[in-house]
Each structure stands twice: as C-alpha cells, then as structure tokens.
Amino acid sequence: MNIYQQIEAEIQAASNIIITAHKSADGDSIGSSLGLLHFIEKLGKKATVCHPDKAPNFLYWLDTSAILLMEETPEAVTNAFKHADLIFCLDYNATNRVGPEMQALLEECTVKKIMIDHHLNPEDFPFLTVSETSVCSTSQLIVELIEQSGSIHLLDENIGTPLYLGILTDTGNFRFNSVQPRTHEIIAKLLTAGVQHHLIHEKLNDTNTESRLRLQGYAMxxxxEILYDYNVAIISLSKEELATYNYKKGDTDSLANTALSIKGMKAAIVFTERDGIMKISFRSKGVENPVNILAANHFNGGGHANAAGGMSELSVQETLEKLKELIPQYFPKEQQN
Structure with missing residues (x-):
C-alpha cells in the first residue's frame, strides 16, 4: 500500500474531516483545498474547509462558500476542530503558517493529521506526510493522491477546476522552473476530465478593476527603484498609498513578477504596509539567485528558492533601507564593461 492509498484509507475511516491551509490564501492553497474537498465528497465522505483568512478578490469566481474563516467565524472553526477526527494540512510545512489563532487549535487537537505540501523543511507533527519539494504545487499532489490511490475515475470538472487553478498560479502560468514533464501530464488528465482551461484563464486574468490597474500603474x-549594480528591483507601498487606490486583497500580487520581467533583473522585492506590518514578496530568476534564504534570515519568512515571502515590523523607510543594506550580501555586483 503506497502512501496515497494509506491517505484514502484514512479518509474512508473518518467521519469529520477538516482541510486547513496557510494564512494569506493564494491560488494553490484555495485550489488544493477545494479540489480535495470535492474529491472527499465524491468518495461519499464529509469534510469542512477551515482557513485563517479570506481569499484574494481575483479568486472570488470560485465557489468559496464552503470555506469557514477563522477571522470571520472563529466559533464555527473552533467547533469544527472540536469534532474533527482527521485533519489535512495543505500547502504549509509548519503549524505557525496558519496564524496564531488556528495554530493553537491545530496543536491542541490530538487527532491524526496529514500534511500534503511542497515547501522545504517540513515539521514532523503530522501522522502522515507527503512532502515533495521538487513538485510545483500542492494542487499537483492532490491529483497524485486521486490517481495513485486508485480513484482517477472520480476526477471530474468540479474537482479538477480548482486544482488546475492551483497549478497555474503556483507556476506563474507554467513559466517557473518547478514545472516538470509530470506537471503537463497532470494537466492533460485535468483537461481529459473536463476542465475548461480557457475559462479559468479568462476568469483569473480578465478581472481587473480600475483601481487595481491604477495602483499597479502608480507602483511601477x-x-x-532599480539597484542597477545588483539588478534588483524594489517596490514599496505605504498604507496611505494603498488607501488612495482603494486597495483590495490581491491587488498587488502580480507586481513582483512584473518588476522581475524587466530585462536583466535577477530579483524583485515588493513590500506593502498592511495590518501594522510590512508584508514582503520576493521573486527571482535562476538557481544562482535564491531569495528564500534572504527572507528566512532577515524577514521571518521563507518559501521556495525563487518565490518567497516575509514580513518586517519596521517602518516603510526603515524596511527599504534594511533591504538595500542586505542586497549586496545576497546578489553579486554586476561587472561593469
């Protein structure tokens, strides 16, 4: 029995399953959660998705009504944990990734936990762990679960649509080096199951608001700021600047990739002032320019080599100055001709 067959056996034996994912929801955490939920339901079992906070606006076209939010309905989430007999931990490798309120519930709950994730250095709290750091997304691993447990015949458009979304967003539209031949094999299975990929691209990309575009235009x-000696781009946005453009969650998500697309850039860093802290996105190109180490060493963060996150409790200006001091340590100075 392989580990995916073990996981399906645990699903079949459980009565009250919870699906959790990390704080600051993204396409992969939402996609893997909803894909797993619909798969569990297709198996004839019940599950509840419990997330720390809301999804970004650009994902609202998905039916997220089944997701209980700790930030909005803590009593309902607490009650779900109280009655749970199996907990899935999707797209995160440590309990602190779900935020302090849900972390307390997760750590206090003594039932079996199953981690399915693709981030480095997973903690050892789960009963079963699928940790595949070379895989592009947790959503891809959910498809592996469905296939390798022997249930590929259950895969349909309802299950596959959020999983396609998760793979799409976590690979930057299939541009990151985490995309492997197996990724495209998985995509082929999703399309065969009825997923309408062109509609997902439309719903994901053709949903800009005027305020979002104006904010992005202002940011760019x-x-x-471009540090040409190191080919690193930085964008900083204060809470006042965000408010001026009626900021909504997700409005700045593409800025780091846009800045990174500038010819010659090795890395791009975007930080925004929200909830009293600076939330930082790091993006880079190539194995020789990892950003997760910078995020982990100095900004209480981490992630993938070329895509990481972090935070700073310093002011906007202080955070900017700190980044400029650190960049020479992590990116070689460009040789001048």
Whole structure:
C-alpha cells in the first residue's frame, strides 16, 4: 500500500474531516483545498474547509462558500476542530503558517493529521506526510493522491477546476522552473476530465478593476527603484498609498513578477504596509539567485528558492533601507564593461 492509498484509507475511516491551509490564501492553497474537498465528497465522505483568512478578490469566481474563516467565524472553526477526527494540512510545512489563532487549535487537537505540501523543511507533527519539494504545487499532489490511490475515475470538472487553478498560479502560468514533464501530464488528465482551461484563464486574468490597474500603474511609475549594480528591483507601498487606490486583497500580487520581467533583473522585492506590518514578496530568476534564504534570515519568512515571502515590523523607510543594506550580501555586483 503506497502512501496515497494509506491517505484514502484514512479518509474512508473518518467521519469529520477538516482541510486547513496557510494564512494569506493564494491560488494553490484555495485550489488544493477545494479540489480535495470535492474529491472527499465524491468518495461519499464529509469534510469542512477551515482557513485563517479570506481569499484574494481575483479568486472570488470560485465557489468559496464552503470555506469557514477563522477571522470571520472563529466559533464555527473552533467547533469544527472540536469534532474533527482527521485533519489535512495543505500547502504549509509548519503549524505557525496558519496564524496564531488556528495554530493553537491545530496543536491542541490530538487527532491524526496529514500534511500534503511542497515547501522545504517540513515539521514532523503530522501522522502522515507527503512532502515533495521538487513538485510545483500542492494542487499537483492532490491529483497524485486521486490517481495513485486508485480513484482517477472520480476526477471530474468540479474537482479538477480548482486544482488546475492551483497549478497555474503556483507556476506563474507554467513559466517557473518547478514545472516538470509530470506537471503537463497532470494537466492533460485535468483537461481529459473536463476542465475548461480557457475559462479559468479568462476568469483569473480578465478581472481587473480600475483601481487595481491604477495602483499597479502608480507602483511601477512612481515607486519602482532599480539597484542597477545588483539588478534588483524594489517596490514599496505605504498604507496611505494603498488607501488612495482603494486597495483590495490581491491587488498587488502580480507586481513582483512584473518588476522581475524587466530585462536583466535577477530579483524583485515588493513590500506593502498592511495590518501594522510590512508584508514582503520576493521573486527571482535562476538557481544562482535564491531569495528564500534572504527572507528566512532577515524577514521571518521563507518559501521556495525563487518565490518567497516575509514580513518586517519596521517602518516603510526603515524596511527599504534594511533591504538595500542586505542586497549586496545576497546578489553579486554586476561587472561593469
């Protein structure tokens, strides 16, 4: 019996399953959660998705009504944990990734936990762990679960649509080096199951608001700084600047990749002032330019080599100055011709 067959056996034996994912929801955490939920339901079992906070606005086209949010309905989430007999931990490798309130519930709950994740250095709290750091997304691993447990015949459009979304967003539209031949094999299975990929691309990309585009235009035209000696781009946005453009969650998610697309850039760093702290996104190109170490060593963060996150409790200006001091340590200075 392989580990995926073990996981399906645990699903079949459980009565009240919880699916959790990390704080600051993204396409992969939402996609893997909903894909697993619909798969469990197809098996004839019940599950409840419990997330720390809301999904970004650009994912609202998905039916997220089944997701209980700790930030909005803590009593309902607490009650779900109280009655749970199996907990899935998707797209995170440590209990602190779910936020302090849900972390307390997760650590106090003594039932079996199953981790399915693709981030480095997983903690050893789960009963079963699928940790595949070379895989592009947790959503891809959910498809592996469905196939390798012997249930590929259950895969349909309802299950596959959020999983396609998760793979799409966590690979930057299939551009990151984490994409492997197996990724495209998985995509072929999703399309065969009825997933309408063109509609997902439309719903994901053709949902800009005027305020979002104006904020992004302001960020690129007025707040972009390029450290040409190191080929690193930085964008900083204060809470006042975000408010000016009626910021909604997710409005700045593409800025780091946009800045990174500038010819010659090795890395791009975007930080925004929210909830009293600076939330930082790190993006880079190539194995020789990892950003997860910078995030982990100095900004209480981490992630993948070329895509990581972090935070700073310093002011906007202080955070900017700290980054500029650190960049020479992590990115070689460009040789001048």
């Amino acid at each position: 035209s007025q707040k972009l």
